[in-house]
Amino acid sequence: MKLGLIGQHIQKSKSPQLHELLGKKLAIETRYDLFDCQLRDEQALRDLLIELKQKGYRGVNVTHPYKVWAWNIVHDKFHTSAGLGALNTVLIDGEELSGTNTDCSGFVRAYRKLCADSAPGKVLMKGAGGVGRAIAFGLGELNVEHLYIYDEYQPNLQALVADLQRANVACSAVSSEQLDQVAKECDGLVNATPVGHYTTPGAAFSAQQVGGQRWVFDAVYTPVVTEFIAFAKQQSLTIISGFELFIHQGIDAYEWFSGQSVESVDLVSEISASE
Template sequence: MGERGLISRILCPKFGGYLTFGTLESGVVSAPGQPTIKDLLNLYHFRQLGPDTKVFGIIGKPVGHSKSPILYNEAFKSAGFNGVYVHLLVDDIASFLQTYSSTDFAGFSCTIPHKEAAVKCCDEVDPVAKSIGAVNCIIRRPNDAKIFGCNTDYVGAISAIEDGLRGIFIQPGSPLANKLFVIIGAGGAGKALAYGAKEKGARVVIANRTYENLLKLVGADAITLADLNNFRPEDGMILANTTSIGMQPKVDETPISKHALSSYALVFDAVYTPKITRLLREAEESGAKIVTGLEMFIGQAFEQYERFTGLPAPKELFRKVMSKY
């Protein structure tokens, strides 16, 4: 029942169920968690699911806001790939992975708050994900069901920010080189950005609500959230929010005061629901270039799709699907 039970309704044809319940209208249900017939048919492609269908999903809490099922299911269908991608509301990732341990569950994306715990749960972890301390993509090996964790967040975010900066700075190599890169948040996404920005030669400063969590990070200067509003300006500064502040439904929240934003050449927000957060709106009003979390989302999804399916990512299709949001 409810959000946790949704997968048993969607995956019914894979595991031999005779029928499932779908509602005619969203919200008009006879029991909690029933999907609409429209979603069963058009989003999860229910009629194509069968015993050989590989299951993928996004592990998170909360997770219902994620657009990943829309993106991957559309791409699977267009490539003729026998897979389905679902939301997985998970409290404890270790016990989830122990329970869903068969090769039917072929891969997972991992989001808030499980990316760091995921590192310890994998049988093997990519060295970059290990240095970041966060896994956002888990692949199960079909031969022995062992799981491999990697991080696609940093490539997605850093390439979107570099694309944004190329319109502002003309310099050889990465436009991030020698820039001051200020990151709010020290969770999975924050660490991924810190790693990527340092790789590109930026100087990194991180601000976090829980100051102690910053002390575990090496190679970046740490400041408190309050310090952010009085940061000494310098040319070409970049700001990245990697907390969930400003995410739906709390769209009125922002991690930094508007007056402090005028110091930044470019502002990036990892939050992508809504696409334009209060932070991005105020940054644009303050004259900064903005890069949305949607651009990071699309970039990190390219690599996950290729790892999940072994097929090239349909980049144009991804952009088209996400342009509706």
């Protein structure tokens, strides 16, 4: 089974190791390739998917910055909320493109694993792009009390707030001037931006903003311990790392690609031990 990942700055991705290990677990010969590319528009993404289909690929994962484009061009969407607006897993070997969003399901799994039955409470999230959309709808599934969202790009921010409100998720946009105050009033902090990634270093939340919450999540997993996560460790907060999301979304994606179930508990401990 030939699979791949489409995105930018993905050369350090561990997706090939994860999916090829999953293939060994299920006795499915699996090849997973990286397609690090700068695509000009949705049509370019569609053309790439058609090209990969012709080369015998079963499916691909899609990451930053192409998840919204994937939503727009995929015909059949499964296990996704109507307003989610982003896909990260696409089957390309059928008559029509089909897809789902395992970032959303993977985040829900990771949250429940580390926070048990505790509700998210009030949450401040930075980032309203593809991964932000998935996490926001996942928080809705987890019955978030109120989700405050910040993004410098206003069209993304306003569109996500509107879509969440249509889905009856309590949420609102916040400005940069409100961040310090809102952060201190929240139970959870979420980074759904690339800040902290090895190509875009920095702290998604400042040391002054981190503290007093119960939990944090950082979608970045290269490196696993970002500056934001390091601040949270100093405050002894419950940490859901981007690596946790990576593992769980990958398991869900491989099940989608292969049509077979994976024993995820043993796999998570095995991959974590190898990191």
